[in-house]
Amino acid sequence: MSADRTSAAHEHDAPQRRAPARGRNDRRAHAHASWWAFAVHRVSGVALALFLPVHFVALSSALRGDAALDGFLHFTDRPLFKLAEWLLVVLLAAHLAGGVRLLLIEFRPWSGLRKDLVAASGGVALAVGLVFALALVK
Amino acid sequence: MGDVAREAKRWYWQRISAMVLALCVLVHLATIVYAVRSGLSAEALLARTRGSVAFAAFYTVFVAACAVHVPIGLAHVGEEWLGLARRTANGLAHAFAVLLAILGMTAVYAMVAA
Numbered sequence: 023m024s025a026d027r028t029s030a031a032h033e034h035d036a037p038q039r040r041a042p043a044r045g046r047n048d049r050r051a052h053a054h055a056s057w058w059a060f061a062v063h064r065v066s067g068v069a070l071a072l073f074l075p076v077h078f079v080a081l082s083s084a085l086r087g088d089a090a091l092d093g094f095l096h097f098t099d100r101p102l103f104k105l106a107e108w109l110l111v112v113l114l115a116a117h118l119a120g121g122v123r124l125l126l127i128e129f130r131p132w133s134g135l136r137k138d139l140v141a142a143s144g145g146v147a148l149a150v151g152l153v154f155a156l157a158l159v160k
Numbered sequence: 161m162g163d164v165a166r167e168a169k170r171w172y173w174q175r176i177s178a179m180v181l182a183l184c185v186l187v188h189l190a191t192i193v194y195a196v197r198s199g200l201s202a203e204a205l206l207a208r209t210r211g212s213v214a215f216a217a218f219y220t221v222f223v224a225a226c227a228v229h230v231p232i233g234l235a236h237v238g239e240e241w242l243g244l245a246r247r248t249a250n251g252l253a254h255a256f257a258v259l260l261a262i263l264g265m266t267a268v269y270a271m272v273a274a
Contacts, residue, residue, distance in 0.1 A: 068237055071230045071256075078263035084206060084270040091202035099200075111192060118185045121178050128175070150189060157196040 055140045062143075063120040066113040073110055104158055108151065115150035119143035163246070170232050177229035184222040209271040216272045223264030231257040 051057050084091040098107075123139040126132070198204060209215045231253035238249035 064237065067230075067233050071234055074226060074230065074260060075263050078260075078267040081267035082263070082270045084202065085266070085274045088202040088206060091206070095200050095202060111189070114185060115189060118182060118189075122182055125175065125178060125182070153193055154189075154196070157193045 055137045059120055059123065059140045059143060062116055063124070066117040066120070069113050070110070070117060108154055108158060111154045112147055112151040116143065116147035119146035170235070173228055174232045177225045177232075180221065180225040181229055184218070184225060187218065188222065206271065210273075212272060216268060219268045219271075220265070223261065223268060226264060227257045227261040230260060 080094050081091075083094050097103075120143045123136075123143050126139060127136060195205065234256060235246075235249040235253035238244040238252060239246055244252070
């Protein structure tokens with residue numbers, strides 16, 4: 023009986039003891055540049071993965087002739103699609119730069135937290151975004 | 161094959177395909193900017209791609225690397241964010257790999273040979 027009470031007390035106490043520490047550690051981890059690099063890499067990866075089949079189907083409209091592909095290009099020649107297109111290009115550049123960062127960390131000698139690589143990844147995505155934006159508004 | 165060996169294999173293919181994709185995406189980004197700058201029309205696009213062996217070869221490699229890389233990433237997301245069992249995540253990833261390969265190669269064929 024007393025053993026039951028002890029184990030019940032443990033089960034009751036354990037989450038209360040662990041939760042604050044876990045929450046604090048989560049918040050501290052999420053404030054770190056490397057966590058943001060991970061988050062951007064993952065979200066951009068999922069977005070690009072969902073976009074790819076749509077992209078392939080759109081290009082395949084050329085199977086039905088030039089007019090079909092032209093019709094699709096004309097349909098997407100609107101500000102909202104251009105904004106989505108720009109965002110996808112930025113996500114592609116961010117995923118590329120973040121991926122190269124991971125390859126460098128995994129395959130090249132390194133030390134410390136390599137926040138410079140996180141910053142460089144952000145810089146590459148920003149630069150590609152600006153170049154593509156200029157191409158869009160030319 | 162045990163779980164650890166399968167995981168190592170997944171890691172290996174993810175990185176090898178990433179190395180190929182890094183080069184492909186660089187070329188693709190430059191191509192996108194060039195295509196957008198020179199006007200997006202079916203006539204202009206297809207004039208450059210139709211019958212081009214270089215375009216077909218490059219984008220075949222690109223599609224193959226995507227069909228390897230993307231499903232492995234999605235399998236990780238499925239396990240970590242959706243709580244899928246590894247077996248289920250891998251099964252869905254294989255199906256997505258086949259889908260990407262078929263749709264991707266259809267798109268390459270449409271731009272080069274149709």
